[in-house]
Amino acid sequence: MNERMVSGLAALRSRSRAPRADELKGVPWLAVLEPAHARRVLDDLRVVEVQAGEVVCRVGRAPSFWLGVLDGLLKMSNDTALGIPITFTGIPPGGWFGEGTLLKREPYRYNILALRRSLVAGLTVGTFDWLLDHSFAFNRFVMLQLNERLGQFIGAREIDRLTQPDQRVARSLAALFHPTLYPGVGRLLRITQHELGYLVGLSRQRVNRSLTTLQAQGVIVVEYGGVRVLDLQRLRLYGAQGQTPS
Template sequence: MSDLAANAVLTSLARSPVLAHFSQGGLERLAASGAWLALQPGEVLFQAGDPGDAVYVVVDGEVEVRNSTPDGRDVRLVALGPGALVGEMAALDGGPRSADVAATRRARLWRIARSAMLAALEAEPKAAVALVIELSARLRVADGAISDKTVLDLAGRLARLLLTEAGASGLVALTQTEIGRRLGFSREKVNRKIHEWVREGWVEVSPAGIRMLDPTRLEALIEHQLGT
């Protein structure tokens, strides 16, 4: 591996909320023990049920964690960018993968075998604690998403997504197809609800995405459905 590639790997490892807790020597050992993996847009890294034989670090690009609905539609659970750790849960317990992971755009990942990761965590307990904290945070997010699906209907979940994804300008740069994938609804249902809000003056639709005009209305809708 060239010096430039080695530096890219070390930088990505150090960017991870978990791996940043390793010593420099620990990071160098993880870098030396791994291997490159390149993915093209849409290419699958692993699928639910595959063996948890490795953990991956996103060096550049983006992957998404997703599952499938009973009617065969993909629903995105979370997107992971540079520095993110991928597949750590199955790599920890050696069980099967619990979801699919695929590239949303060209991506390079650093593959670390399960045995190498476990040895590194055993050698540096501080990093092991950081991993537990990271997994706990992800579990909280997952619990929140499950709660939303239980309590909020399409309108509530769509409002939550728009409020979460909006930039400083109030613009959500997602297509309605992508929004539907994230929420687990068809594009047609998402389109109808958005255009209902356009008529109400809550949002506007442009080639750049969906811009919120009255976010307080969306916040009130969520609070009403949650009973707060």
């Protein structure tokens, strides 16, 4: 409803800038590269600030960037033309996405929009391919990421079937705290209860109740504008068989 004429990808071409040194610390795979490879990346990497509600990439567009979240929060959905949104996934800081479509040279299969003002980084497809051809470390990173994401999507389908709000909130939160996919999150996830409700598909009020419940059980701590995880394992397994909600 609040879409711009300029998509985020076009914005990455037009109003992007080079990343600052402190922003590069939010690029987890940069540290694994050899100096020569990293230099080429630094030459290519661009960042752009997107506003809340702005579309970063849209289904059907030809992929031209590998994209990462340096700050903020994005929402990925694969809602089809039939109007049935199947899977929602939040992408917090440290998350990189789009490698699947880049590898297959297919159009994007997802809509990505910013839930809040965010800083998005982009690596051009040419440099992405070049890294795959030249860096074992980069290949390992991408392979690991694809594997982890596969597990997360399977988990997302289970979340869709869960009926208990507390379970849905717990699992969705746990997915956002994924240390490999989203290393930028750490133990404190910056997300409002409104945003979480939008991701999980619940009202803000219901999310608030679930968060209160989870906090009472010592799994998380609810903070202003964020959630701190105390026990990621229990958050992941919340409501599963054999789990005693103490």
